[in-house]
Amino acid sequence: MLGRTYDNEVCSIARSLEIVGERWSLLIIRNALFAGVTRFGDFQKRLGVATNVLTTRLDGFVEAGIMSRNSGSGGVEYHLTDKGRDLRGVLIAFTDWGDRWQAPAGRPIIYRHDDCSGEVHSSIRCDVCGGKPDAVTASKGPGMPEEKWSHRTD
Numbered sequence: 001m002l003g004r005t006y007d008n009e010v011c012s013i014a015r016s017l018e019i020v021g022e023r024w025s026l027l028i029i030r031n032a033l034f035a036g037v038t039r040f041g042d043f044q045k046r047l048g049v050a051t052n053v054l055t056t057r058l059d060g061f062v063e064a065g066i067m068s069r070n071s072g073s074g075g076v077e078y079h080l081t082d083k084g085r086d087l088r089g090v091l092i093a094f095t096d097w098g099d100r101w102q103a104p105a106g107r108p109i110i111y112r113h114d115d116c117s118g119e120v121h122s123s124i125r126c127d128v129c130g131g132k133p134d135a136v137t138a139s140k141g142p143g144m145p146e147e148k149w150s151h152r153t154d
Contacts, residue, residue: 010148019064020087024049026094028057029080029087032067034111038077093122 006014020026024047031037031046044054058078061067066084070077092111099107111120126133140149 010144019060019066020090022057024053025057025061026087026091028054028061029066029084030091032078032080033085033088033091034109038079039074040076040078043078089122092120096122 005018009015020029027047028043028049031043035046037043037046040054040058043049043058044051047054049057058067058069061078061084062069064083065081066087067078068081070079095109095111112118113120124132124136140146
């Protein structure tokens with residue numbers, strides 16, 4: 001969806017940004033996930049996004065498999081797929097970061113677990129010991145070509 005792709009990057013972050021990294025993208029998904037918005041007009045009214053931009057984003061989400069487009073008696077609706085609902089953790093992580101660094105008046109939204117009403121936050125944990133690491137190192141994964149890994153500059 002971005003005007004520029006990251007063809008030289010072998011990176012899941014770069015590939016993800018190509019789909020959800022444009023302005024309005026995560027806010028559209030937020031409204032679908034947490035407010036149950038499904039209709040074009042409701043997205044437009046809630047966000048104030050230009051209709052051409054909204055059309056482009058929704059079409060891109062459908063093409064990427066993040067949303068499905070369904071026509072019914074009430075008109076066209078957009079519903080998140082499993083792939084789209086999997087962005088829940090990303091949005092909660094963004095919220096936690098924003099609450100810590102960008103919310104001087106306090107947290108504007110609190111996410112709660114539907115079953116028990118407890119607060120929900122993102123958390124980074126080690127798969128082996130369960131600890132919450134302060135330092136994390138990137139290592140080569142199975143999808144990284146050796147020639148790309150050996151030329152890293154970061």
